[in-house]
Amino acid sequence: MANDIDLTRTERGALLLFALGQERATAVLRHMGPREVQLIGSTMATLGSISPEMVDVVLEEFIVAVRNQTALGIDSEEYIRSVLTNALGADKASSIIDRILLGGRSKGIEQLKWMDTRAIADLVRSEHPQIVAIILSLLDSDQAADIMMFLPENMRSDLLMRIASIEGVQPSALRELDDIMEKQLTGGENIKSSSIGGINTAANILNLMEGAVSDVLLEEIAESKAELAQKIQDKMFVFEDLLSLDNRGMEKLLREVSTDQLLLALRGVSDGLKNKIFGSMSRRAAEMLRDDLEAAPPTKLSEVEMAQKDVLAIARKLADSGEINFGGGGDVLI
Secondary structure, eight states: OGGGSOOOHHHHHHHHHHHHOHHHHHHHHTTSOHHHHHHHHHHHHTOOOOOHHHHHHHHHHHHHHHHHHOOTTSOHHHHHHHHHHHHHOHHHHHHHHHHHHHHTTOSHHHHHTTSOHHHHHHHHTTSOHHHHHHHHHHSOHHHHHHHHHHSOHHHHHHHHHHHHHOOOBOHHHHHHHHHHHHHHHTOOOOSOOBOOOSHHHHHHHHHTSOHHHHHHHHHHHHHHOHHHHHHHHHHOOOGGGGGGSOHHHHHHHHHHSOHHHHHHHTTTOOHHHHHHHHHTSOHHHHHHHHHHHHHOOOOOHHHHHHHHHHHHHHHHHHHHTTSSOSSOSSOOOO
16 A cells, blocks of 8 residues: 555655644754754645545654554663664664764763854864864764865865774873864763774765765865775765666665656766666656656756765665665676
8 A cells, every 4th residue: 555655755754744733843953963953844845735545644654663663661872872773774774773872971972963064164174173173073974075065175185084094092182172062052881983084984974965065075175195095986986886776775765865866966967877867757757857857958067966976875874774785795787
């Protein structure tokens, strides 16, 4: 029944909040991050007509999920570690677990996630670069990328090198940093270092910055640390890398991307990637997209790059959650 109604995960979440009622929906939103609140809120505003069948499907899915996942009487922190490790593997789950558990105890850093990026840049620009690097590592990559654009150009490459070189931060140091941030914003040592920063974080931040800016930063890093620059570059991926998705992964990605977003992102890409995307859609949808693409007026390169980065950000989140995989082991078919 659930497959009969074509809704993205975000739309299903928005529908669930409508079904819960205002009071319960408010309580749920309090536990979400700023980016999640913005995304779910904008989706709720644009859902349009909601049928009883749509609500029934979403509620049925939610009840099944709760029945299968609720763990009463189990230590919550240990349960989170166990579930995420089993689902994602130890390496991939490590940084996610630390971010989740740190987020539950951090007030100062958590407040930064709700602030305007320019205001954050103004707040941290006078701090020691290592402190700034740790703060950026604790934020979502897209927010960190925006903050970097408001920082002086001569700081950026050094910050990225520091982010890429972070291997762990002791909990006591994180708590001290969080206390400092909380004071600025408001006028047990037996666990391992938190897994923040690193090559992946630096690559993600660069992926989400403007193409020309990220190229310059990578060149600056290469001038002083060529090996580090190569490691970062190896972890970055561009729009054409979507060719390495298998058909199921591409179909899942396309369900999360709006038609307008995809139409803009496909400007100037290779025929191989276009054909792969068209092949993952229904014949009618593919024909309509082809026609729209041919009839579309010229568009600024910066707008196309931004749309491609938005699609890549969605792909990265799906990959991080294990829902899609890049480079599945076979040769890419073009």
